[in-house]
Amino acid sequence: MGISTRRALAVAATSLAATVAVAATSAPTQAAPSSSGDRGPRQASAPVEVQLLSITDFHGYIRPHDDTSNGTVPGPDGPIVVGGAPYIATHFDRLSAGHKNSIRFAVGDSFSGWPTEVAYHADEPTVEFLNYLGIEFTTVGNHELDISPSFLIDHMWKGRCFGTVDVDSCFTDSSGRRFRGSNYPYATANIVDKKNGKPIVPPYVIKHVVADNGRRIPIGFINLTTDTTVEGSTSFQPTLEDLPLVETANKYAKILQRRGVETIIVTAHEGLTAGGQFWTCNDSPSGPMADFARQADPAIDAIITGHWHTQFICHLPDPAGNLRPVVEAGYHGKLINEVLLSIDPRTKDVIRSETKVTNHPVTRDVPPDPVVQAMVDYWLDRRDETGARPVAEITGDLTRDLDATGQSTLGNLVADALYEDSQRTAPRREQAADLALVVLRAHSGSNSLRGDLRYAPGTNPADAPGRVLFEEAWAAFGYANPVVTVTVTGQQIHDALEDQWRTEPDGTVRFAPFGVSSNVRYAFDADGPVGDRVDPADVTIDGEPLDLTKEYRLATLAYTLIGGDGTTAFQDSYADPVRGTRDYEVLRGYLTRHSPVEPPALDRVTVK
Structure with a gap:
């Protein structure tokens, strides 16, 4: 009709x-x-x-x-x-x-x-x-x-x-x-x-x-x-x-x-x-x-x-x-x-x-x-039919639970997904990411990691052990934000890592960690003063020490770049932004391409 x-x-x-x-x-x-x-006077027409x-x-x-x-x-x-x-x-x-x-x-x-x-x-x-x-x-x-x-x-x-x-x-x-x-x-x-x-x-x-x-x-x-x-x-x-x-x-x-x-x-x-x-x-x-x-x-x-x-x-x-x-x-x-x-x-x-x-x-x-x-x-x-569609298999739990170093299995996997999306979507190889960061606990605003992916089946009758449904992947990560790859300095990366710890008004120290992609390693001193816990010499990207004067390509969410989650190191101070895929599709696509997915090891960050 x-x-x-x-x-x-x-x-x-x-x-x-x-x-x-x-x-x-x-x-x-x-x-x-x-x-x-x-x-002048209006005509008589209505x-x-x-x-x-x-x-x-x-x-x-x-x-x-x-x-x-x-x-x-x-x-x-x-x-x-x-x-x-x-x-x-x-x-x-x-x-x-x-x-x-x-x-x-x-x-x-x-x-x-x-x-x-x-x-x-x-x-x-x-x-x-x-x-x-x-x-x-x-x-x-x-x-x-x-x-x-x-x-x-x-x-x-x-x-x-x-x-x-x-x-x-x-x-x-x-x-x-x-x-x-x-x-x-x-x-x-x-x-x-x-x-x-x-x-x-x-x-x-x-x-x-x-x-x-x-x-x-x-x-x-x-x-x-x-x-x-x-x-x-x-x-x-x-x-x-x-x-x-x-x-x-x-x-x-x-x-x-x-x-x-x-x-x-x-x-x-x-x-x-x-x-x-x-x-x-x-x-x-x-x-x-x-x-x-x-x-x-x-x-x-x-x-x-x-x-x-x-x-x-x-x-x-x-x-x-x-x-x-x-x-x-x-x-x-x-x-x-x-x-x-x-x-x-x-x-x-x-x-x-x-x-x-x-x-x-x-x-x-x-x-x-x-x-x-x-x-x-x-x-x-x-909606119910689409939500019940299987998208991947996992061999163990992917959760937001943080260990003492601030790592989580879901956080490490999402960081890897952001890194891979940059490699897949960059117009030129030199515009692809050297590393990826994802906020696991925001200083302010919203958290992009919203749910866990469990090996045990959920309540949907379509679920099974190790199966990830469309609705589960959708609910685990994202708030309709794109992955953006930008040029930043090594100093900014170091500043971001230091800013994971902030002193609260009551004197306590809040730890809001980043998840880092698998090609990054760093260590921190848990007892050091706030603002001086990460030695740049203890940070490596692809096995090379972080150079504070060098430019790097960083993949992260736009929300992080503009400071929506409280991150300040990159706000209004980046170059050559390249937009990638939206967060929902980033995670779902990564899971599908790598299925069956093993929970990543928590070996990227150590305490000195």
């Missing part, structure tokens, strides 16, 4: 009187000239009414969740139970019923989430749902770049397969068809290829609506992505560049106006904080998009944001002093944002005084869309 047919049937099945249980509507923006100025419906930071949460964080939103009278793709579909159709001009879109981070029914399947279930929903475009969020630009463009958009069909990608969806990519484009103006400076996808989208007299009126959507993307831990993309948000938006606002577009909307995957109430704004909103709103071209009529996983409806002054809406609709599909525009058909511009904005909770007191419910059920079944 086509999108237009499905939407027509859904609208027919839900009367115009149907409403969501709770909705928060802002007051219209103050009366003021439109962004390009009201040029304004063109346009509805914009959007979600942001969906992250593949197709399944309704019941926990407080993912399944409720704070309301004026207490928590409201919300969320789930079957209910999103119903609310979208009810909200759009009776609207001649309704545009549906997403504001970034639609996929690359954490629910395993989606993550196990290359995020394709999210695209199946958004295709069904009738999304017309989506802003590129930072997490859309968690794999690579090619994954976003060639796979998620164009449907190109990789690996084995229906095992690694191009899964059969709930309708029985093979994945073919999204029916909608991805857009961002400020993420560009570092070599040529061009946006990696279209910078803006133009949609047309129809006035009562049949005249087509263009609406331009400038899409922006947080300018922290390129060096983010999961979206670390050294071949790309972030451009400044305000300058980029102003540039494309002028381009759109030269193309005859006067109604201009910014959809930005970047946010602000404004009190966290979905129906209002506090007195002091702050953050990147609060600054953006006060600086961006007055030709921009509304700003729809995301990324911060919060919710608000604000009206902030543009540089000309006129208020315009700045909104965010939470995360994980808990809210739907609605912007109602009135466009003067003569000027083709927004009559700002008549703009209305609402964040609608996706309540569950409406019938779930039956097609989407079947879709969710299908992917939950596929």
Whole structure:
């Protein structure tokens, strides 16, 4: 069934009187000239009414969740139970019923989430749902770049397969068809290829609506992505560049106006904080998009944001002093944002005084869309099937248990996996790693080692002694971070090894060890002063003593490079970064290639 047919049937099945249980509507923006100025008295022809419906930071949460964080939103009278793709579909159709001009879109981070029914399947279930929903475009969020630009463009958009069909990608969806990519484009103006400076996808989208007299009126959507993307831990993309948000938006606002577009909307995957109430704004909103709103071209009529996983409806002054809406609709599909525009058909511009904005909770007191419910059920079944798939055999336990030297069998194996991934993915031999480090106990933030791989079978009926299931490997290591190989100095490597020990405020010493690849050996003095426990002469790489003045190629996780786990030795001080494979696939691939896997010896570190 086509999108237009499905939407027509859904609208027919839900009367115009149907409403969501709770909705928060802002007051219209103050009366003021439109962004390009009201040029004399308006003609008698009626304004063109346009509805914009959007979600942001969906992250593949197709399944309704019941926990407080993912399944409720704070309301004026207490928590409201919300969320789930079957209910999103119903609310979208009810909200759009009776609207001649309704545009549906997403504001970034639609996929690359954490629910395993989606993550196990290359995020394709999210695209199946958004295709069904009738999304017309989506802003590129930072997490859309968690794999690579090619994954976003060639796979998620164009449907190109990789690996084995229906095992690694191009899964059969709930309708029985093979994945073919999204029916909608991805857009961002400020993420560009570092070599040529061009946006990696279209910078803006133009949609047309129809006035009562049949005249087509263009609406331009400038899409922006947080300018922290390129060096983010999961979206670390050294071949790309972030451009400044305000300058980029102003540039494309002028381009759109030269193309005859006067109604201009910014959809930005970047946010602000404004009190966290979905129906209002506090007195002091702050953050990147609060600054953006006060600086961006007055030709921009509304700003729809995301990324911060919060919710608000604000009206902030543009540089000309006129208020315009700045909104965010939470995360994980808990809210739907609605912007109602009135466009003067003569000027083709927004009559700002008549703009209305609402964040609608996706309540569950409406019938779930039956097609989407079947879709969710299908992917939950596929999750169980995929999770039970054997990926390797092990001959003994691989655990996170640390010995007195700070080593663990899982930690040593993961360090070897990172090292091997660098050898496999480096474009040139000289760019491959000389060594690998992985944090086994973080000074702060998260630990990448999350579970043990036991020889004894687990609770899944598909398990057996020594068998590693897909779900077990997935749960053992990773948080969607890439392996990155960089150039650092021997001094930085020594500093990192010394920094394993830190004196806490209470005077105790915290030991947060690294796992090192099998070609590294070092010793430490457990009784030495903090900061002077590792003699560089006691560190060898491929049998050669560590040279503090030499440059080495180091493989580690992006999260470690940027200091997310408290590591400071490499932060903002490395060169020639080369992105490798994502952590989940690194471990699973290593186990498969080396099966049956023996637990590595704990012989890489000694105590003097």
